[in-house]
Amino acid sequence: MHDIKILRDDPTAFDGQLARRGHAPAAPAIVAADAQLRAVQTELQAALARRNEASKAIGRAMGEGDKNEAERLKAEVAALKETMPALEERERTLKAQVHGALAALPNHPADDVPPGDDEGDNVLVKRWGDVPSFDFEPKEHDEIGAALGLDFAAAAEIAGARFAVMRGPVARLHRAIGQLMLDLQTNQNGYTEVNPPVLVRDEAMFGTGQLPKFAEDSFRTEDGRWLISTSEISLTNLVREQIVGADSLPMRFAALTLCFRSEAGAAGRDTKGMIRQHQFEKVELVSIIDPGADGGHDASAAEFERKVRAAETVLETLGLPYRRMQLCVGDMSAAARRTVDLEVWLPGQDCYREISSVSEFGDFQARRMNARTRGADEKKTRFVHTLNGSGLAVGRTLVAVLENYQRADGSVAVPDALRPYMGGTAELLPAS
Incomplete structure (x- = not known):
């Protein structure tokens, strides 16, 4: 299993090592999927943070007697709860995709391993x-x-x-x-x-x-x-x-x-x-x-x-x-x-x-x-x-x-x- 950071930092060098084994380039596709995964995770974290923030604000609005604001915040929390499962499923899918792609790759050979086919x-x-x-x-x-x-x-x-x-x-x-x-x-x-x-x-x-x-x-x-x-x-x-x-x-x-x-x-x-x-x-x-x-x-x-x-x-x-x-x-x-x-x-x-x-x-x-x-x-x-x-x-x-x-x-x-x-x-x- 490879460290995804190595692929992110230098995908060309990574694929160069795979090429020594006759393996096709793999880094660009994995890095792209990883970028999507991180974007979804960022969106999910932001949605979770906003849901928690809005939930707390509902209590404050109710305490201040601002029913309109409380209702608006409740609607926002409900909308977030509806969208978050799709984001969580997307995160699971991308995480499995990146993990599976990394797991399928061979190890990089040491520098002193001789070239050859068989x-x-x-x-x-x-x-x-x-x-x-x-x-x-x-x-x-x-x-x-x-x-x-x-x-x-x-x-x-x-x-x-x-x-x-x-x-x-x-x-x-x-x-x-x-x-x-x-x-x-x-x-x-x-x-x-x-x-x-x-x-x-x-x-x-x-x-x-x-x-x-x-x-x-x-x-x-x-x-x-x-x-x-x-x-x-x-x-x-x-x-x-x-x-x-x-x-x-x-x-x-x-x-x-x-x-x-x-x-x-x-x-x-x-x-x-x-x-x-x-x-x-x-x-x-x-x-x-x-x-x-x-x-x-x-x-x-x-x-x-x-x-x-x-x-x-x-x-x-x-x-x-x-x-x-x-x-x-x-x-x-x-x-x-x-x-x-x-x-x-x-x-x-x-x-x-x-x-x-x-x-x-x-x-x-x-x-x-x-x-x-x-x-x-x-x-x-x-x-x-x-x-x-x-x-x-x-x-x-x-x-x-x-x-x-x-x-x-x-x-x-x-x-x-x-x-x-x-x-x-x-x-x-x-x-x-």
Whole structure:
């Protein structure tokens, strides 16, 4: 959500930033509607003030015995009462129009975000780890996992496509991965573990930008709640409609939850395996920070790098080769100012695939949530800044472990860091 004052002050500059995303000019129409809104509000305030003034004057006229003046004032008050509902309705309509138009706009990208239209224009920032070599043809995770308890056929019978059943050793490995991630983020990286709801209201979805534009990407229940596509929604909304003391910031939250995505528009993409599922688990990392009295983005930039490193730590701990990609403006989500994707190497696919996405939002989400802060000695409030990122997607990490640690005989070595979570198990053996 954008501050209407920015559009009023420099609509050309505002639309210039939107143009970087390929968005059509929007400021003139919104500023015009806002001008109409303010004019109606001025007229309404004047009518209300005159009604109150005339109502008091009626009493004075009656007290002075001036019945003619009293009757004239009564007629004026009656006329104002008749016209004010139309003004109030006009105010509601224009307010909804301006709010809806602002809510539909994407965030402005940060100055250092590279131009581009899609993932082909993303920029490689760094690589970590050596891509493994095998003396056999490496398999994809679905083939490896079939003998270890990964069952897509049973899931399809129960729920349809894009679901998985995990049994035995692979189920335990999946659980171990999630626990390792939580422990790393809470014990080493300073995040507070949270167990939030996975069903949320419209207001929570709007706050983080899933509504109104991306409703088709999520599942909705019959009673009007939404299944979260990421616990970013639940965690970020913990400060919704609040004024948080600056001395309580930054807040850093971590949650391991189920997530649900409709995968609308993903027909034919990754239809087999665990890369693109309707139901999955993910450790999400959310930060709520104070941008400082100047409202700048320096604090956000520092927290952004800290969060990226928190996600990279998981991959390095598991010995999984990855690369960091800076997303171009055309590949970022509408709410983000800047985004980095971490892509893990998958030998079975012979390519890197996304496993984490870390984004900075500035005050874009905070304005939608009305989440503010102020210092102990300050009178004015300011909007907080928000950031989030995956630390990591558990199912995709399982995929990466299976493919990078596979052996020719169908067994899979368990990374050292996971063995304490597996009761000391050093390898997964295929069913005989």
